[in-house]
Amino acid sequence: MTNDKIAALQDLINVVAKLRSPDGGCPWDLAQTPETLIPYVTEEAYEVVDAIRSGDKNAIAEELGDLLLQVVLQAQIASESNDFSLAEVAEGITQKLIRRHPHVFGDITVENVEQVRQNWEEIKAAEKGESPIAAEKLTNKLLRYARTLPPLTAGMKISRKAAAVGFEWDNVEGVWEKFNEELAEFQQAIAQESPARQQEELGDLLFVIINLARWYDLDPDAALQGTNQRFIQRLSHVETLAGRPLTDYSLEELETLWQRAKAQLNRSDNLP
Known part of the structure; x- marks a missing residue:
């Protein structure tokens, strides 16, 4: 990294540290916790995606800066409690990239992208202390999708993975039948049942709509x-x-x- 890049990053680190300083810092920044900043992390990530889709280079640079701020701010808060530092964050991802790319930084040879993906998953499982069998267990993957991805995206990935192992309708007419069934159950829940049950039935209905989108090769x-x-x-x-x-x-x-x-x-x- 060139000196100007290091200086620019250090300037950002210094500004964030000043904002979090009890001596003359910003009251709003001082009031933040890792949890209160979660909505901003999500929002900034989506704004980066929107900027990339727009093709506006200036907007992309600006939104990446906003997302970088969230990374630096989270690390600053953690460092104040001696949990970890921004240096540890950077060192951690650097070492992870080196470990998971043995075909670049080691002596492993790969023939195609699929072998890269397979090696990545095997190394990832080993890092987490999982056996290859446990790492390949479908429910573990699905739980990760449900925990980490936006609900619509997670629903589509869960639907595709389940269908790939046989949890699938014989034809799209079966999906439409399920849609009508879930719609009726949702209407009944709205009329007669608790808000919790209404929420469950709404989720079931949305999941079937996601499956319809998958069958028709549409992006929900x-x-x-x-x-x-x-x-x-x-x-x-x-x-x-x-x-x-x-x-x-x-x-x-x-x-x-x-x-x-x-x-x-x-x-x-x-x-x-």
């Missing part, structure tokens, strides 16, 4: 993201058409504005 994350964006776009158009606060309109008037906005946006999307 991208689908929901598209819907969110279209809703915001149409609502923005409604606000433009309205000319005064939306709270001044009745529901029927808002529906009329919504349909006008939807029709106008559809026409503009279909322009040659």
